[in-house]
Amino acid sequence: LWAKAKTVTIQVIDDKGTVVRTLQRVPKTGINRFSWPLDRKGYRFPGSQKPKPGSPESGNGGYVLPGTYKLVFTYEGHFDSTMLTVKSDPRMSSINKEEMAENYSMIQPVLKKMDVLAKAIDRIRESEKVMKQVKSMEPEKKTEEVKNLMKIAKVTEDSIKAINTDLFPPKDIQGLYDNPYLVIDQLQRMYSVIYEREPLNGTEKTILHQSEILTDNTIKRIQNFFDNQWAAYQKAAEAARITPFKTYKPLTE
Numbered sequence: 001l002w003a004k005a006k007t008v009t010i011q012v013i014d015d016k017g018t019v020v021r022t023l024q025r026v027p028k029t030g031i032n033r034f035s036w037p038l039d040r041k042g043y044r045f046p047g048s049q050k051p052k053p054g055s056p057e058s059g060n061g062g063y064v065l066p067g068t069y070k071l072v073f074t075y076e077g078h079f080d081s082t083m084l085t086v087k088s089d090p091r092m093s094s095i096n097k098e099e100m101a102e103n104y105s106m107i108q109p110v111l112k113k114m115d116v117l118a119k120a121i122d123r124i125r126e127s128e129k130v131m132k133q134v135k136s137m138e139p140e141k142k143t144e145e146v147k148n149l150m151k152i153a154k155v156t157e158d159s160i161k162a163i164n165t166d167l168f169p170p171k172d173i174q175g176l177y178d179n180p181y182l183v184i185d186q187l188q189r190m191y192s193v194i195y196e197r198e199p200l201n202g203t204e205k206t207i208l209h210q211s212e213i214l215t216d217n218t219i220k221r222i223q224n225f226f227d228n229q230w231a232a233y234q235k236a237a238e239a240a241r242i243t244p245f246k247t248y249k250p251l252t253e
């Protein structure tokens with residue numbers, strides 16, 4: 001729908017010229033209303049589904065700071081703009097703009113890294129699909145190259161399984177499942193900090209720090225898998241003349 005329908009695009013631009021949020025709406029004839037919850041562009045949570053091309057931008061990046069913002073409307077080659085003033089919530093008297101900015105400066109780098117981890121998990125899921133494809137393409141005649149591929153494939157499957165086991169709960173679990181050591185469960189605590197309306201306290205800063213370390217280590221683990229085990233598997237598949245692979249760039253922000 002989003003890719004085909006004629007949409008209105010609204011860019012929210014701060015006083016530094018940075019686009020902090022992009023909204024899309026399919027307009028109807030007449031007066032149109034839309035809401036913006038004063039949030040910034042968000043980052044994907046690790047393990048969430050990869051968005052389809054043309055999907056609307058997600059929010060959940062924390063609140064914008066009080067100030068003046070420019071809204072730029074684009075529709076069918078036509079442009080218009082207006083200014084919008086975001087005021088401080090009177091219920092948030094215990095935090096000022098500078099403290100909100102400090103919260104933002106601590107939270108955003110961690111959110112960006114979590115977005116990289118989401119892309120790393122996408123690659124793991126893609127690799128599982130590729131392995132199924134390679135297996136379906138194995139010739140009936142088991143040459144030495146095919147036998148070697150099958151041997152390395154088992155090790156590669158075990159590596160992927162180990163990564164998934166540390167990331168997610170088992171797929172066959174029914175009902176509630178609680179494992180505080182799972183990466184995804186530990187990172188969920190981070191989201192309690194994103195919309196914090198007070199200056200971050202010591203506990204919240206610790207959550208941020210721990211989330212950043214956990215995210216960094218998991219990204220490195222997945223990158224190491226692709227640099228070594230996956231590279232060996234791909235080499236073995238290519239030696240067996242099976243090559244349904246794509247080239248990946250290093251996982252970076």
